[in-house]
Amino acid sequence: MLTVNIIGSGNVAHHLIQEILTHPSVILQKVYARNPANLTVEGLEQSIICNDIQELKTADITIISVTDQAIEDVSSMLPFSGQLVVHTSGTTHLDALNNKNRRGVFYPLQTFSKHKKVDFKKIPICLETENKTDLHTLQELGKILSDEVHFINSAQRKALHVAAVFVNNFTNHLNSIAEDICEQNQIPSKILQPLLQETTDKLQTLSPLEAQTGPAVRHDQQTIAAHSAFIKDNLTREIYQKLTQSIQKHHGRKL
Amino acid sequence: MLTVNIIGSGNVAHHLIQEILTHPSVILQKVYARNPANLTVEGLEQSIICNDIQELKTADITIISVTDQAIEDVSSMLPFSGQLVVHTSGTTHLDALNNKNRRGVFYPLQTFSKHKKVDFKKIPICLETENKTDLHTLQELGKILSDEVHFINSAQRKALHVAAVFVNNFTNHLNSIAEDICEQNQIPSKILQPLLQETTDKLQTLSPLEAQTGPAVRHDQQTIAAHSAFIKDNLTREIYQKLTQSIQKHHGRKL
Numbered sequence: 001m002l003t004v005n006i007i008g009s010g011n012v013a014h015h016l017i018q019e020i021l022t023h024p025s026v027i028l029q030k031v032y033a034r035n036p037a038n039l040t041v042e043g044l045e046q047s048i049i050c051n052d053i054q055e056l057k058t059a060d061i062t063i064i065s066v067t068d069q070a071i072e073d074v075s076s077m078l079p080f081s082g083q084l085v086v087h088t089s090g091t092t093h094l095d096a097l098n099n100k101n102r103r104g105v106f107y108p109l110q111t112f113s114k115h116k117k118v119d120f121k122k123i124p125i126c127l128e129t130e131n132k133t134d135l136h137t138l139q140e141l142g143k144i145l146s147d148e149v150h151f152i153n154s155a156q157r158k159a160l161h162v163a164a165v166f167v168n169n170f171t172n173h174l175n176s177i178a179e180d181i182c183e184q185n186q187i188p189s190k191i192l193q194p195l196l197q198e199t200t201d202k203l204q205t206l207s208p209l210e211a212q213t214g215p216a217v218r219h220d221q222q223t224i225a226a227h228s229a230f231i232k233d234n235l236t237r238e239i240y241q242k243l244t245q246s247i248q249k250h251h252g253r254k255l
Numbered sequence: 256m257l258t259v260n261i262i263g264s265g266n267v268a269h270h271l272i273q274e275i276l277t278h279p280s281v282i283l284q285k286v287y288a289r290n291p292a293n294l295t296v297e298g299l300e301q302s303i304i305c306n307d308i309q310e311l312k313t314a315d316i317t318i319i320s321v322t323d324q325a326i327e328d329v330s331s332m333l334p335f336s337g338q339l340v341v342h343t344s345g346t347t348h349l350d351a352l353n354n355k356n357r358r359g360v361f362y363p364l365q366t367f368s369k370h371k372k373v374d375f376k377k378i379p380i381c382l383e384t385e386n387k388t389d390l391h392t393l394q395e396l397g398k399i400l401s402d403e404v405h406f407i408n409s410a411q412r413k414a415l416h417v418a419a420v421f422v423n424n425f426t427n428h429l430n431s432i433a434e435d436i437c438e439q440n441q442i443p444s445k446i447l448q449p450l451l452q453e454t455t456d457k458l459q460t461l462s463p464l465e466a467q468t469g470p471a472v473r474h475d476q477q478t479i480a481a482h483s484a485f486i487k488d489n490l491t492r493e494i495y496q497k498l499t500q501s502i503q504k505h506h507g508r509k510l
Contacts, residue, residue: 169469176463208431214424
């Protein structure tokens with residue numbers, strides 16, 4: 001049996017609370033949010049919500065899931081010391097937490113939107129602590145919530161967050177650009193969905209180097225020139241050209 | 256009942272032949288390939304393969320599935336005229352086909368690798384012809400093979416191909432960059448798989464504008480600066496910065 005406090009009401013806090021409520025072996029002791037009205041998790045009892053951080057009691061794990069900039073302040077305001085306190089940020093060093101408590105990180109590597117359910121079992125949980133005993137405690141929580149628990153130190157987590165920006169944020173934006181191109185040419189953008197799905201599916205069995213197709217890797221300069229001429233927006237054209245160049249550089253180097 | 260010739264032995268030809276062989280209502284009359292040894296489709300009878308283009312007889316549809324550069328030559332070498340002849344290219348104009356035959360396009364919007372099975376029913380088939388009767392014939396074939404048949408003219412198809420490069424080629428390459436970052440930091444790159452899957456899943460219910468998360472859209476300059484400093488390769492850093500700038504421009508414009 002583990003007791004847990006959660007601080008925050010953003011997307012990560014929302015999904016963490018939602019998931020923890022489904023596991024009887026984890027007791028959600030208290031949830032603190034500056035603005036409790038943001039806490040809209042179904043089944044979350046009002047009696048465990050507070051909006052005065054001083055009301056928090058010690059728990060096995062206190063999880064701070066707030067914006068990166070607020071982690072330092074919030075951790076220094078905690079009304080206890082010597083306890084295990086972790087943040088959930090991909091970019092923030094463990095040191096950002098106030099050192100009056102035992103520090104750690106519990107970083108779920110996923111993109112969360114409040115109204116989109118996720119299968120928590122499949123989310124890689126990246127753990128880091130200052131001492132081994134705390135790592136066991138965090139691991140216990142991690143394994144209850146997910147099938148994928150990893151030990152990732154602060155330097156690795158920073159690298160991982162950059163990688164995640166490429167995989168999620170930038171991939172999403174490429175789809176935004178593609179959708180714009182379709183709309184500008186009276187093509188239903190839904191038409192691209194199966195291609196995106198197959199792009200992802202392929203990467204489950206092939207490496208991205210093996211899966212690479214298209215004019216860039218074929219060095220089809222005629223098509224590349226035609227595409228560049230077609231794209232009217234300067235920034236989008238620069239992105240097209242840089243990515244093309246990068247594909248050619250990667251494949252020149254690796255194959 | 257439709258009779259079909261196929262010319263080519265590349266990835267698209269391979270999957271088209273494989274699929275057509277499963278539909279009794281389409282008769283695969285002849286397959287021509289310059290190098291028949293490349294034709295490795297299971298169940299394809301040797302008797303219908305030829306490597307002399309002069310052996311081709313007329314069929315309801317002759318599908319030319321060769322490299323973009325070869326379409327013009329191959330179509331001019333056909334030993335018949337006045338027949339429906341189509342190519343399968345995303346980038347090539349219908350006009351590239353020799354005008355001794357009735358011209359059309361049968362473009363399956365998907366990324367094909369020989370050894371990766373695809374569900375043809377879900378592949379959008381983009382059709383174009385010079386006259387309406389031929390469009391009906393192509394549509395008949397399209398509907399047998401897929402649930403998604405679209406009429407897309409040459410100008411639209413060109414736009415669609417650019418969009419497809421962003422959705423597939425570039426997304427795949429972003430994953431290549433992310434994998435490199437993981438490897439350089441002793442992180443198993445498999446850890447990114449669930450994030451990529453969720454990125455794709457989200458786009459089935461949310462628009463890319465709604466689904467956008469991360470430091471760029473949050474205008475989190477501190478994280479953006481830290482990421483830029485972290486990325487040692489100049490070209491990769493430029494890609495990071497251009498995509499960040501593009502996300503911010505898109506969201507400034509649209510939200």
